[in-house]
Amino acid sequence: MTAVPDLWPVDAPAPPCESSFANRVVIVLGSRRSGSTWLAQLLLSHPDMxxxxxxxxxxxxxxxxxxxxxxxxxxxxxxxxGSDGIGIATYLGRAGAAAALRRFCDREFADARDHFKPDATWITEKTPSNSELLPMISVVYPDAWYIHLYRDGRDVARSLAGAPMGPDEVGEAAGEWAKRLEQDRQYRHLVSRYRAIRYEDLLADPVEKTLDFFRWIGLEVTPEVVAAVEERAPRQVARYGQKDAVGSGKWRQLGPHDRARIFNAAADWLAELGYLDSEPGA
Known part of the structure; x- marks a missing residue:
């Protein structure tokens, strides 16, 4: 059983102000080391993104x-x-603050667009903290398309503990993964356009899964787009010096004590997402 819904309706509220990126922003969600950087790069294959x-x-x-x-x-x-009335943003009001933040973000996104791909009309935004900031993002970008990529927490914990910016202990890393999933569950009702996918499914067929996302948000899929995705799919990003092959199931290289730490920190989510099914070595 999976606790993450695959697809939510495409209708969405209007942005809080006039926006050149209305209905044209994709927000990538996911914990650190979940593969979200790779997903964002796949989305950037499209000439309009x-x-x-x-x-x-x-x-x-x-x-x-x-x-x-x-x-x-x-x-x-x-x-x-806030309720204390302190700070200049207090005088904007909630609607005014949302509009002001939208205008600022749109301007920054436009600058990035002009730098990297001036002819594009869509923006993909991926930052690992996006999941915990959904109460704000969902109001500033209610018209965005949200894609949540989630991965086996045991692989996430192993990768994050070995990365230069992560906790050194796999149990703590697994706890961070579980916390991001809790935040997704708590906040995903705030957004109208939401789709979730397993990293393992994306890894198995990155081209078709990416094309599915393009069709979902209404971007044209041409032979040139297919070729661009095929060219990007093998590109490895955010490896941080790791030399082993990209793949899933590398948590099996962990010893029993590390596996136990991960299980203690995240067993509920591992079970709910089906990662413990038919896993005698879990």
Whole structure:
């Protein structure tokens, strides 16, 4: 059984103000090391989709760039919604704050679009903190399309604990994964356009899954688009020096103590999402 709905209706409320990106923003959700960077890069295959392209170093490795835009604006949002009347955003009112934040974000997205792909009319935004900021994002971008990518938490914990920016202990990493899923469950009712996909399913058929997303949001799928997705799909991003092959199930390389720590931190979610089904070594 999966606790994450696959598809929600396409109708959505209007943006809080006039917007050049009305109905043309994709927000990628997911925990760190869930594959969301790769998903965002697949979406950028479309000629009409712009966003933060990865940086390629002199060794050929691709490193993600993230806007961090919504996290940077969280203090403004909470200031506008506080009860103490302190702070300049208080005087905007809630609707005024949403409109002001939308105008600011649209301007920044337009600047990114003009830098990376000037002819595009859509934006993909991916930052790992997006899931926890949905109470704000859903009001500023009620017309956006939200795609949640989730992955086996055991693989996430193993990868995150081995990454330079993650917790060193796999149990703590698994707890972070579980927390992101809890936030998704708590907040996803706030958005009207929502789709979820397993990383493992995306990995099995990245081209067709990406084309499905394009069809869902109404972007044209041409032979040129298919070729562009096929070209990007094998590109490895955010590896942070790891040399092993991309894939799922690498949690099996962990010892029994690490597996137990992950299980203690995230067993409920692993079971609910079906990751413990038919897994004698879980």
């Amino acid at each position: 712009a966003g933060m392209e990865p940086n390629q170093d002199r060794f050929g490795a691709f490193h993600p760039r993230e806007t961090m835009i919504f996290g940077s604006l969280w203090d403004v949002w909470t200031n506008a919604h």
